Amino acid sequence: MTKTSGRAKKEGAKRTRYTSYIAWFWAVFALGILAAVLLFVLAGQGLLGPMPTFEELENPETNLATEVISSDGKTLGKFYYENRTPVIYEDLPKHLVQALVATEDQRYYQHSGIDALGTLRAVLFLGTRGGASTITQQLAKQLFTENVASNAFERIVFQKTKEWVIAIRLERQYTKEEIMTMYLNKYGFGYQGIGIRSASNIYFGKEAKDLNPEESAVLVGMLKNSSLFNPVRRPELVEQRRNQVLKQMEKNGFLTGEEKDSLQALPMQIVFTPQGHDEGIATYFRVYLQGFMRDWIAKNPKPEGDNYSIYRDGLKIYTSIDSRMQQYAEEAVEMHLSNLQKEFDHQNRNNKTAPFRGINEIEVSSIVNSAMRSSERWKTMAAQGRSKEEITRSFHEKRQMQIFSWKGAKDTVMTPRDSILYYKSILQTGMMSMTPQTGEVKAWVGGIDFKHFKYEHVKQGKRQVGSTFKPFVYATAIDQLKLSPCDTLPMSRYTIEAGKHNNSGDWSPRNSNGEYGGMLSLKKSLAQSVNTITARLIDRTGPGPVIEMLGNLGIDTRNIPEGPAIALGTADLSVFEMVNAYSTFVNEGVYVKPVMVTRIEDRNGTVLYRHIPETRDVLSAEAAYVTVNLLEGVTQNGSGVRLRGNSAGNQEVYKRAVTGYPYDFKNPIAGKTGTTQNQSDGWFMGMVPNLVTGVWVGGEDRAVHFQGIQYGAGATMALPIWGIYMKKVYANKELEVSSEAFPRPDNLSIQIDCDLFDEKEPAIRGIQDEREF
Secondary structure, eight states: OOHHHHHHHHHHHHHHHHHHHHHHHHHHHHHHHHHHHHHHHHHHHTTOOOOOOOHHHHHHOOOOOOEEEEETTEEOOOOOOSOOOOOOOGOOOHHHHHHHHHHHHHTTTTSSSSEEEEEHHHHHHTTTOOOOHHHHHHHHHHHHHHOOOOSSHHHIIIIIIHHHHHHHHHHHHHHHHHHHHHHHHHBBBBBBBBBBHHHHHHSSSOOOGGGGHHHHHHHHTTOOOOTTSSSTOHHHHHHHHHHHHHHHHHTTSSSSSHHHHHHSSSSSOOOOOSTTTTTTOOOHHHHHHHHHHHHHHHOOTTSOOOOOEEEEETTTEEOOOOHHHHHHHHHHHHHHHHHHHHHHHHTTTTTTTTOSOOHHHHHHHHHHHHHHHTTTHHHHHTTTTTTTTHHHHHHTEEEEEEOOOTTTEEEEEEEEHHHHHHTTTSSSEOOOOOTTTTOOOOEEOOOTTTTOOOTTTTTOOOEEEEGOOOOOOOHHHHHHHHHHOOOEEOOOOOBOTTTTSSSSSBOOOOOTTOOOOEEEHHHHHHHHOOHHEEEHHHHOHHHHHHHHHHHTOOOOOTOOSGGGGGGGGGGGGOOHHHHHHHHHHHHTTEEEOBBSSEEETTTOOOOEEEEOOOOOEEOHHHHHHHHHHHHHHHHHHHHGGGGGGSSSOOOOHHHHOOOSEEEOOOOOOOOEEEOOOOEEEEEEEEEEETTEEEEEEOOTTTOEEEEOOHHHHHHHHHHHHHHHHHHHHHHGGGGGOSOOOOOTTTTTHHHHGGGSSOTTSSSSSSSOOOOOG
């Protein structure tokens, strides 16, 4: 009995302890449930940190990039704090959606924001068999949760609780498709690429809707950790990750085994296209656009009174630029100037003041010292309180740096002073192309490399225009006097006496070829750029009417002196002004104000601005056509004849200095070359019936130039860029650039067929007294 009693007591004690354990288990379990419920309640009330309101859930705040769109629908660039341009669900490829679900959230369509099975698995296996965050939770974390926890425990418990609560609210507020789209639009893929659309363009050079399955797998694979799985820095690792995503797609029935194997066998092909402000095409144009938008925003506030921001409001700026023509223009600049630069450097090998010519050592030092004082290095060190002597000394100390070259950025060691001389030696350019009938600017190349050369040479920079100014004098004379291209004038020396046209002294221009005998028609005199005949014409018209016409052609005349010397191109004008003015000649005398922005939309597609054309009559259609006819002579018998083939000039020099020669154009082309004193500036203005293009080439400083006219003329420096560009343009038939004759006005009264006349006659059409000219 005693043994039995003892055994019973032990069993009773065991049962009591067991019952106690059970009670404790359920008590802890209940407390856990209560704690979880309490956490959810606290999180829902915002006591664990800020929580989004209903309005915030309805309109989650995001910084959307403003997109710059070309006339052919391509993205030229973006303005942003975060490079995010959203897509809609319909633009997401099916295989991208499948890859995302298979890899990140296999039960996405079954749960309501929280995956209970995934959470339980993560707890039991401590995350070694995959995480528990659903796509909705990841979106909640991106959009709304702030990591304010002071330790790991708080971060895990409090932050996760907030994510769960927000995820449930998001699931109630949005459809599965909307949540997935928001998530892909929000994720950061590196290289300033926020969202799937930016990532598609950066890593594959295409829109998200155009991705193929293996490309979608790469981007989905990056969602795990875009810094680690970076396809540019770690291609082998990313390819392994891509193949894992494809395996997951097979596992979830989105791919067959055969499809998976074939896709995994493909090499990963990255087309890295960074979208920074310094990269891509039309970089200089985009800088102009920033100024345009700044002015527009100041005058056009939002309905509620706030100002728009191009960096976060997701505007769409539709421009006149054609991405194909812009690409051709930039390619033409690179093809020619990379070759011309070699010749320029070759000629400077024995130049003691290189890259400058015609100035002494003191003047060189003045230019360099001025560049030093305006440099960022000088400003930074001065702000740090460094002395002038210390700053100057730093410019003579060698250091590692990366410099521009036509073969790509180059790592080197040199002093900052030597880098100034190096950059001064690089030839620069400005180029613009415009449709004269509409004013639409189709291409804008403001320089050779925006990353290294910020100064813009289309609208900002102004340089002497040389003989490209002469058509304005001829057009004024034709409009006033009804002159014909066939009218002849003597080439002899000509002097305009002091005081006649506000000139302080006698003005007697010389002809560049030194010839002064015989007579020439106006057509040949413009083709050969005869200065003495141009002097006769401005003497007859007076400088005032010429300047008045310039103003009507869209040129800023405030700094153009009213003197006869302007006839030879002493004025500083921009490429923008020159193309604008020449376009009026092609457009039958009607000025059309250039347009770069056609419309602006907000993020919802509401039109905020639409361009309204501005036009005015400047000269008669007849005078405009005759001016164009004169300019056709330049490409038939003058400096522009090189566009036609191998028929003129020093061919060996030309072949050495240019690329793509001969051009062998057969269609009607009107144009004018220009070369300024000492070959500091080379110009070419080229026109066909529906496209006018201007090109300037020169050094940053006027003392940077070729030694002689063979290489320094506009026909060698600038014209080849036009030739290369137009060959590319004509090769693309979709652009519909005309190769037809310039339209002739009805009832043309001025004779233009000069073959009917003998140019040896002293005067034609009643011009008897040559001294009038």
